[in-house]
Amino acid sequence: MAKQHPETKAIRIQTNQTSQKEHSTPLFLTSSFTYESAEDMAAAFADDSLEVNIYSRFSNPTVDEFITKIAALEGAEDGIATGTGMAAVFSTFMTFLSNGDHIISASAVFGSTHTILTKYLPKWGIESSYFDMSKPETIAALIKPTTKMLYIETPSNPGLDIIDIEYVSVLCKQHNILLVVDNCFATPAVQQPIKFGADLVLHSATKFIDGQGRVLGGVVVGRKELINPLYLFVRNTGPSLSPFNAWVLSKSLETLFIRMDKHASNAMQLAVALQNHPKISSVKYPFLESHPQYAIAKKQMSNGGGIVTFELKGGIESGRKFLNALQMLSMTNNLGDSRSIASHPASTTHSKLTEEERKSVGITPGLIRLSVGLEHPDDVLQDILQALDKS
Numbered sequence: 001m002a003k004q005h006p007e008t009k010a011i012r013i014q015t016n017q018t019s020q021k022e023h024s025t026p027l028f029l030t031s032s033f034t035y036e037s038a039e040d041m042a043a044a045f046a047d048d049s050l051e052v053n054i055y056s057r058f059s060n061p062t063v064d065e066f067i068t069k070i071a072a073l074e075g076a077e078d079g080i081a082t083g084t085g086m087a088a089v090f091s092t093f094m095t096f097l098s099n100g101d102h103i104i105s106a107s108a109v110f111g112s113t114h115t116i117l118t119k120y121l122p123k124w125g126i127e128s129s130y131f132d133m134s135k136p137e138t139i140a141a142l143i144k145p146t147t148k149m150l151y152i153e154t155p156s157n158p159g160l161d162i163i164d165i166e167y168v169s170v171l172c173k174q175h176n177i178l179l180v181v182d183n184c185f186a187t188p189a190v191q192q193p194i195k196f197g198a199d200l201v202l203h204s205a206t207k208f209i210d211g212q213g214r215v216l217g218g219v220v221v222g223r224k225e226l227i228n229p230l231y232l233f234v235r236n237t238g239p240s241l242s243p244f245n246a247w248v249l250s251k252s253l254e255t256l257f258i259r260m261d262k263h264a265s266n267a268m269q270l271a272v273a274l275q276n277h278p279k280i281s282s283v284k285y286p287f288l289e290s291h292p293q294y295a296i297a298k299k300q301m302s303n304g305g306g307i308v309t310f311e312l313k314g315g316i317e318s319g320r321k322f323l324n325a326l327q328m329l330s331m332t333n334n335l336g337d338s339r340s341i342a343s344h345p346a347s348t349t350h351s352k353l354t355e356e357e358r359k360s361v362g363i364t365p366g367l368i369r370l371s372v373g374l375e376h377p378d379d380v381l382q383d384i385l386q387a388l389d390k391s
Protein backbone atom coordinates (compact mmCIF):
# COMPACT_ATOMS: atom_id res chain seq x y z
CA MET A 1 0.00 0.00 0.00
CA ALA A 2 1.12 3.56 -0.70
CA LYS A 3 2.48 5.49 2.25
CA GLN A 4 -0.51 6.94 4.08
CA HIS A 5 -0.94 10.46 5.41
CA PRO A 6 -1.16 10.85 9.20
CA GLU A 7 -4.85 11.87 8.87
CA THR A 8 -5.53 8.51 7.24
CA LYS A 9 -3.42 6.55 9.72
CA ALA A 10 -5.36 8.09 12.63
CA ILE A 11 -8.50 6.56 11.14
CA ARG A 12 -7.30 3.39 9.43
CA ILE A 13 -4.74 1.84 11.78
CA GLN A 14 -6.58 -1.03 13.43
CA THR A 15 -4.69 -3.94 14.94
CA ASN A 16 -7.72 -5.89 16.19
CA GLN A 17 -10.65 -7.62 14.55
CA THR A 18 -12.44 -10.71 15.85
CA SER A 19 -14.06 -13.56 13.87
CA GLN A 20 -17.27 -11.48 13.92
CA LYS A 21 -15.67 -9.12 11.38
CA GLU A 22 -16.96 -6.07 13.26
CA HIS A 23 -16.15 -2.81 11.46
CA SER A 24 -15.49 -0.64 14.52
CA THR A 25 -12.57 -1.82 16.62
CA PRO A 26 -13.48 -4.38 19.34
CA LEU A 27 -13.00 -3.81 23.07
CA PHE A 28 -11.11 -6.54 24.95
CA LEU A 29 -12.50 -5.95 28.42
CA THR A 30 -10.67 -8.71 30.25
CA SER A 31 -8.23 -8.76 33.17
CA SER A 32 -6.32 -11.81 32.01
CA PHE A 33 -5.78 -14.26 29.12
CA THR A 34 -5.89 -18.06 28.97
CA TYR A 35 -3.52 -20.71 27.57
CA GLU A 36 -3.86 -23.94 25.63
CA SER A 37 -1.45 -25.80 27.90
CA ALA A 38 0.79 -25.54 30.95
CA GLU A 39 3.75 -25.34 28.57
CA ASP A 40 2.21 -22.33 26.74
CA MET A 41 1.58 -20.66 30.06
CA ALA A 42 5.15 -21.28 31.20
CA ALA A 43 6.46 -19.91 27.89
CA ALA A 44 4.34 -16.76 28.25
CA PHE A 45 5.90 -16.03 31.63
CA ALA A 46 9.41 -16.90 30.50
CA ASP A 47 9.19 -14.35 27.66
CA ASP A 48 9.28 -10.71 28.81
CA SER A 49 8.47 -9.35 25.34
CA LEU A 50 5.27 -7.49 24.57
CA GLU A 51 4.02 -10.19 22.22
CA VAL A 52 2.06 -12.53 24.53
CA ASN A 53 -0.92 -11.21 26.47
CA ILE A 54 -0.84 -12.50 30.05
CA TYR A 55 -2.62 -9.98 32.22
CA SER A 56 -4.03 -6.53 31.36
CA ARG A 57 -1.69 -4.77 33.77
CA PHE A 58 1.09 -6.00 31.43
CA SER A 59 -0.59 -5.67 28.05
CA ASN A 60 -4.01 -5.78 26.42
CA PRO A 61 -4.91 -5.78 22.69
CA THR A 62 -7.14 -2.70 22.98
CA VAL A 63 -4.47 -0.76 24.87
CA ASP A 64 -1.83 -1.93 22.37
CA GLU A 65 -3.93 -0.67 19.48
CA PHE A 66 -4.14 2.78 21.06
CA ILE A 67 -0.35 2.78 21.60
CA THR A 68 0.29 1.69 17.99
CA LYS A 69 -1.84 4.55 16.67
CA ILE A 70 -0.29 7.27 18.85
CA ALA A 71 3.24 6.01 18.12
CA ALA A 72 2.51 6.13 14.36
CA LEU A 73 1.19 9.69 14.59
CA GLU A 74 4.17 10.88 16.66
CA GLY A 75 6.65 9.10 14.36
CA ALA A 76 7.86 6.90 17.25
CA GLU A 77 8.92 3.26 17.29
CA ASP A 78 6.90 2.22 20.32
CA GLY A 79 5.05 3.40 23.41
CA ILE A 80 3.40 2.63 26.73
CA ALA A 81 0.00 3.76 27.99
CA THR A 82 -0.94 4.80 31.52
CA GLY A 83 -4.11 5.48 33.50
CA THR A 84 -3.54 9.25 33.58
CA GLY A 85 -1.20 11.86 32.16
CA MET A 86 0.46 12.21 35.55
CA ALA A 87 1.16 8.47 35.62
CA ALA A 88 2.95 8.93 32.29
CA VAL A 89 5.05 11.78 33.73
CA PHE A 90 5.83 9.95 36.98
CA SER A 91 6.65 6.63 35.25
CA THR A 92 9.06 8.49 32.96
CA PHE A 93 10.84 10.13 35.91
CA MET A 94 11.01 6.88 37.90
CA THR A 95 12.31 4.82 34.99
CA PHE A 96 15.14 7.12 33.94
CA LEU A 97 16.18 8.96 37.11
CA SER A 98 18.03 7.48 40.10
CA ASN A 99 19.39 8.66 43.40
CA GLY A 100 22.07 11.31 42.71
CA ASP A 101 20.72 12.28 39.29
CA HIS A 102 19.74 15.78 38.24
CA ILE A 103 16.84 16.92 36.04
CA ILE A 104 16.42 20.29 34.36
CA SER A 105 12.87 21.44 33.79
CA ALA A 106 11.16 24.48 32.39
CA SER A 107 9.68 26.42 35.31
CA ALA A 108 6.39 26.69 33.43
CA VAL A 109 5.06 23.12 33.56
CA PHE A 110 1.77 21.55 34.57
CA GLY A 111 1.04 22.06 38.31
CA SER A 112 1.22 18.39 39.35
CA THR A 113 4.42 17.88 37.32
CA HIS A 114 5.93 20.77 39.26
CA THR A 115 4.79 19.11 42.51
CA ILE A 116 6.50 15.81 41.60
CA LEU A 117 9.72 17.68 40.78
CA THR A 118 9.76 19.77 43.96
CA LYS A 119 8.08 17.54 46.59
CA TYR A 120 8.63 13.90 45.61
CA LEU A 121 11.82 13.55 43.57
CA PRO A 122 13.96 15.01 46.42
CA LYS A 123 12.76 12.11 48.63
CA TRP A 124 14.73 9.78 46.36
CA GLY A 125 17.74 12.06 46.11
CA ILE A 126 16.87 13.44 42.66
CA GLU A 127 17.72 17.09 42.30
CA SER A 128 16.08 19.55 39.91
CA SER A 129 16.86 22.96 38.37
CA TYR A 130 14.51 25.26 36.49
CA PHE A 131 14.80 27.67 33.60
CA ASP A 132 12.62 30.35 32.09
CA MET A 133 11.01 29.15 28.82
CA SER A 134 11.69 32.52 27.21
CA LYS A 135 15.45 32.18 27.91
CA PRO A 136 16.58 28.81 26.46
CA GLU A 137 20.14 30.18 26.30
CA THR A 138 20.26 29.87 30.13
CA ILE A 139 19.86 26.06 30.03
CA ALA A 140 23.49 25.27 29.21
CA ALA A 141 24.74 26.83 32.47
CA LEU A 142 22.45 24.49 34.48
CA ILE A 143 23.91 21.28 33.04
CA LYS A 144 25.95 19.17 35.49
CA PRO A 145 27.74 15.83 35.09
CA THR A 146 24.73 14.23 36.86
CA THR A 147 22.10 15.78 34.55
CA LYS A 148 20.10 12.93 33.01
CA MET A 149 16.92 14.54 31.73
CA LEU A 150 15.56 17.79 30.35
CA TYR A 151 11.82 18.23 30.63
CA ILE A 152 9.69 20.70 28.65
CA GLU A 153 6.08 21.37 27.82
CA THR A 154 5.44 23.35 24.63
CA PRO A 155 3.07 25.16 24.45
CA SER A 156 3.04 25.27 28.25
CA ASN A 157 -0.02 25.03 30.50
CA PRO A 158 -1.39 27.60 31.17
CA GLY A 159 1.18 30.22 30.08
CA LEU A 160 1.31 29.14 26.38
CA ASP A 161 5.08 29.64 26.39
CA ILE A 162 6.84 28.01 23.46
CA ILE A 163 10.39 26.74 23.20
CA ASP A 164 12.41 25.68 20.15
CA ILE A 165 12.46 21.87 20.47
CA GLU A 166 15.26 21.54 17.92
CA TYR A 167 17.52 23.99 19.77
CA VAL A 168 16.99 22.14 23.06
CA SER A 169 17.50 18.73 21.46
CA VAL A 170 20.88 19.72 20.00
CA LEU A 171 22.01 20.80 23.47
CA CYS A 172 20.73 17.55 25.00
CA LYS A 173 22.52 15.40 22.42
CA GLN A 174 25.82 17.21 23.08
CA HIS A 175 25.56 16.34 26.78
CA ASN A 176 23.91 12.92 26.50
CA ILE A 177 20.73 14.12 28.23
CA LEU A 178 17.27 12.63 27.54
CA LEU A 179 14.85 15.20 26.15
CA VAL A 180 11.26 14.61 27.29
CA VAL A 181 8.44 16.70 25.79
CA ASP A 182 4.90 16.94 27.13
CA ASN A 183 2.99 17.39 23.84
CA CYS A 184 -0.45 17.57 25.45
CA PHE A 185 -1.42 21.07 24.25
CA ALA A 186 -0.45 20.50 20.62
CA THR A 187 -1.21 16.77 20.04
CA PRO A 188 0.57 14.90 17.21
CA ALA A 189 -1.91 16.45 14.77
CA VAL A 190 -0.19 19.81 15.30
CA GLN A 191 3.39 19.06 16.44
CA GLN A 192 5.63 15.99 16.37
CA PRO A 193 8.54 16.67 18.78
CA ILE A 194 10.44 13.53 17.70
CA LYS A 195 10.94 15.13 14.27
CA PHE A 196 12.84 17.91 16.06
CA GLY A 197 14.98 15.53 18.14
CA ALA A 198 12.92 14.73 21.27
CA ASP A 199 13.71 11.32 22.84
CA LEU A 200 10.40 10.76 24.59
CA VAL A 201 7.03 12.41 23.99
CA LEU A 202 4.26 12.14 26.52
CA HIS A 203 0.62 13.15 26.77
CA SER A 204 -2.25 13.56 29.07
CA ALA A 205 -4.66 11.74 26.71
CA THR A 206 -7.42 13.10 28.95
CA LYS A 207 -7.33 16.38 27.04
CA PHE A 208 -7.49 16.81 23.25
CA ILE A 209 -6.82 13.13 22.53
CA ASP A 210 -10.07 12.11 24.20
CA GLY A 211 -11.53 15.41 23.06
CA GLN A 212 -14.89 15.03 24.76
CA GLY A 213 -14.01 15.08 28.46
CA ARG A 214 -14.93 11.44 29.14
CA VAL A 215 -11.90 9.42 30.23
CA LEU A 216 -8.47 9.82 31.80
CA GLY A 217 -5.40 8.43 30.11
CA GLY A 218 -1.71 8.94 29.43
CA VAL A 219 0.86 7.76 26.92
CA VAL A 220 4.64 7.93 26.37
CA VAL A 221 6.27 7.20 22.99
CA GLY A 222 9.84 6.97 21.77
CA ARG A 223 12.57 4.57 20.65
CA LYS A 224 12.18 0.88 21.56
CA GLU A 225 15.29 0.89 23.74
CA LEU A 226 13.71 3.61 25.91
CA ILE A 227 10.20 2.17 25.89
CA ASN A 228 11.31 -1.30 27.07
CA PRO A 229 12.39 -0.18 30.58
CA LEU A 230 9.31 2.07 30.79
CA TYR A 231 7.14 -0.90 29.87
CA LEU A 232 8.66 -2.97 32.66
CA PHE A 233 8.15 -0.12 35.15
CA VAL A 234 4.44 0.17 34.26
CA ARG A 235 3.98 -3.61 34.15
CA ASN A 236 5.47 -4.05 37.61
CA THR A 237 4.22 -0.96 39.43
CA GLY A 238 0.71 -0.85 37.91
CA PRO A 239 -0.25 2.59 36.52
CA SER A 240 -1.63 0.77 33.45
CA LEU A 241 -4.36 2.17 31.19
CA SER A 242 -7.81 0.55 31.39
CA PRO A 243 -8.84 -1.24 28.16
CA PHE A 244 -12.16 0.61 28.19
CA ASN A 245 -10.43 4.00 28.31
CA ALA A 246 -8.01 2.85 25.60
CA TRP A 247 -10.95 1.93 23.38
CA VAL A 248 -12.54 5.37 23.85
CA LEU A 249 -9.18 7.06 23.13
CA SER A 250 -8.55 4.90 20.06
CA LYS A 251 -11.92 5.91 18.59
CA SER A 252 -11.20 9.54 19.50
CA LEU A 253 -8.02 9.49 17.42
CA GLU A 254 -10.16 8.95 14.31
CA THR A 255 -11.40 12.53 14.65
CA LEU A 256 -8.22 14.10 16.09
CA PHE A 257 -7.07 15.92 12.96
CA ILE A 258 -10.43 17.34 11.99
CA ARG A 259 -11.04 18.39 15.60
CA MET A 260 -7.65 20.08 15.99
CA ASP A 261 -8.18 22.01 12.73
CA LYS A 262 -11.51 23.32 14.00
CA HIS A 263 -10.26 24.00 17.56
CA ALA A 264 -7.43 26.03 16.03
CA SER A 265 -9.52 28.01 13.53
CA ASN A 266 -12.08 28.84 16.24
CA ALA A 267 -9.28 29.79 18.66
CA MET A 268 -7.56 32.01 16.09
CA GLN A 269 -10.81 33.86 15.29
CA LEU A 270 -11.45 34.42 18.97
CA ALA A 271 -7.90 35.57 19.70
CA VAL A 272 -8.11 38.14 16.89
CA ALA A 273 -11.57 39.33 17.97
CA LEU A 274 -10.46 39.88 21.59
CA GLN A 275 -7.15 41.61 20.81
CA ASN A 276 -8.37 45.19 21.12
CA HIS A 277 -11.07 44.74 23.76
CA PRO A 278 -11.00 47.61 26.30
CA LYS A 279 -11.18 45.26 29.34
CA ILE A 280 -8.26 43.12 28.11
CA SER A 281 -4.62 44.15 28.35
CA SER A 282 -3.19 41.31 26.24
CA VAL A 283 -4.21 38.18 24.34
CA LYS A 284 -1.84 35.24 23.91
CA TYR A 285 -2.15 32.63 21.17
CA PRO A 286 0.77 30.82 19.47
CA PHE A 287 -0.23 31.89 15.95
CA LEU A 288 -0.79 35.58 16.79
CA GLU A 289 2.16 37.65 15.57
CA SER A 290 2.25 39.34 18.98
CA HIS A 291 3.18 36.00 20.69
CA PRO A 292 6.80 36.39 21.89
CA GLN A 293 7.77 33.04 20.31
CA TYR A 294 5.59 33.37 17.19
CA ALA A 295 8.43 32.43 14.82
CA ILE A 296 9.18 29.23 16.75
CA ALA A 297 5.48 28.34 16.87
CA LYS A 298 5.31 28.72 13.09
CA LYS A 299 8.39 26.53 12.69
CA GLN A 300 7.28 23.56 14.79
CA MET A 301 3.46 23.70 14.87
CA SER A 302 1.03 23.28 11.96
CA ASN A 303 -1.59 25.47 13.67
CA GLY A 304 -1.88 27.39 16.93
CA GLY A 305 -3.87 24.75 18.83
CA GLY A 306 -7.06 25.22 20.81
CA ILE A 307 -5.97 27.25 23.84
CA VAL A 308 -6.13 31.04 24.08
CA THR A 309 -5.28 33.11 27.15
CA PHE A 310 -5.95 36.74 27.94
CA GLU A 311 -5.23 39.12 30.76
CA LEU A 312 -8.06 41.10 32.32
CA LYS A 313 -7.08 44.65 33.25
CA GLY A 314 -9.19 44.33 36.42
CA GLY A 315 -7.03 41.54 37.92
CA ILE A 316 -8.21 38.80 40.28
CA GLU A 317 -11.62 40.29 41.13
CA SER A 318 -12.37 40.88 37.48
CA GLY A 319 -11.44 37.24 36.74
CA ARG A 320 -13.96 35.99 39.27
CA LYS A 321 -16.70 38.24 37.90
CA PHE A 322 -15.93 37.11 34.35
CA LEU A 323 -16.36 33.42 35.24
CA ASN A 324 -19.59 34.11 37.13
CA ALA A 325 -21.06 36.02 34.19
CA LEU A 326 -20.54 33.26 31.61
CA GLN A 327 -23.77 31.73 30.34
CA MET A 328 -22.64 29.03 27.91
CA LEU A 329 -18.93 28.38 28.46
CA SER A 330 -18.24 25.70 31.06
CA MET A 331 -16.50 26.51 34.31
CA THR A 332 -14.43 23.36 34.81
CA ASN A 333 -10.84 22.22 35.21
CA ASN A 334 -10.52 20.15 32.06
CA LEU A 335 -9.41 21.34 28.63
CA GLY A 336 -9.37 20.00 25.10
CA ASP A 337 -13.10 19.32 25.07
CA SER A 338 -15.61 19.87 22.26
CA ARG A 339 -17.25 22.30 24.72
CA SER A 340 -15.51 25.63 25.28
CA ILE A 341 -14.15 26.02 28.80
CA ALA A 342 -12.98 29.07 30.73
CA SER A 343 -10.75 28.95 33.79
CA HIS A 344 -9.13 31.51 36.06
CA PRO A 345 -5.98 29.83 37.46
CA ALA A 346 -5.20 32.53 40.07
CA SER A 347 -8.44 31.93 41.97
CA THR A 348 -8.72 28.16 41.33
CA THR A 349 -5.96 25.68 40.31
CA HIS A 350 -3.13 27.93 41.53
CA SER A 351 -4.87 29.71 44.41
CA LYS A 352 -2.65 28.01 47.01
CA LEU A 353 0.52 29.52 45.54
CA THR A 354 1.72 32.96 46.57
CA GLU A 355 1.42 35.75 44.03
CA GLU A 356 5.21 35.55 43.54
CA GLU A 357 5.11 31.77 42.93
CA ARG A 358 2.24 32.22 40.48
CA LYS A 359 4.22 34.83 38.60
CA SER A 360 7.19 32.48 38.27
CA VAL A 361 5.00 29.90 36.47
CA GLY A 362 3.42 32.55 34.24
CA ILE A 363 0.13 33.05 36.07
CA THR A 364 -0.92 36.67 36.46
CA PRO A 365 -3.95 37.79 38.57
CA GLY A 366 -6.29 38.43 35.64
CA LEU A 367 -5.22 35.49 33.46
CA ILE A 368 -8.15 33.69 31.83
CA ARG A 369 -7.48 30.41 30.00
CA LEU A 370 -9.91 29.50 27.27
CA SER A 371 -10.05 26.01 25.86
CA VAL A 372 -11.84 26.83 22.66
CA GLY A 373 -14.33 24.12 21.72
CA LEU A 374 -16.10 23.12 18.55
CA GLU A 375 -19.24 25.25 18.90
CA HIS A 376 -19.92 27.98 16.33
CA PRO A 377 -17.19 30.56 17.05
CA ASP A 378 -19.68 33.47 17.02
CA ASP A 379 -21.62 31.87 19.89
CA VAL A 380 -18.43 31.43 21.94
CA LEU A 381 -17.37 35.02 21.25
CA GLN A 382 -20.81 36.36 22.13
CA ASP A 383 -20.78 34.67 25.54
CA ILE A 384 -17.28 35.98 26.24
CA LEU A 385 -18.19 39.53 25.19
CA GLN A 386 -21.25 39.69 27.43
CA ALA A 387 -19.22 38.28 30.36
CA LEU A 388 -16.47 40.85 29.72
CA ASP A 389 -19.10 43.62 29.99
CA LYS A 390 -19.86 42.40 33.52
CA SER A 391 -16.27 41.70 34.60
Ligand SMILES: *Cc1c(COP(=O)(O)O)cnc(C)c1O
Residues within 6 Å of the ligand: 084, 085, 086, 087, 110, 153, 157, 182, 184, 185, 203, 204, 205, 206, 207, 216, 217, 218
Ligand atom coordinates in the same frame (compact mmCIF):
# COMPACT_ATOMS: atom_id res chain seq x y z
C1 LIG B 1 -3.69 17.69 32.33
C2 LIG B 1 -2.25 17.72 32.04
C3 LIG B 1 -1.39 16.77 32.59
C4 LIG B 1 -1.86 15.70 33.56
O1 LIG B 1 -2.71 14.79 32.97
P1 LIG B 1 -3.85 13.96 33.75
O2 LIG B 1 -4.44 13.11 32.68
O3 LIG B 1 -4.79 14.96 34.34
O4 LIG B 1 -3.16 13.17 34.80
C5 LIG B 1 -0.05 16.83 32.24
N1 LIG B 1 0.42 17.78 31.40
C6 LIG B 1 -0.38 18.73 30.87
C7 LIG B 1 0.19 19.76 29.96
C8 LIG B 1 -1.74 18.74 31.17
O5 LIG B 1 -2.53 19.69 30.65
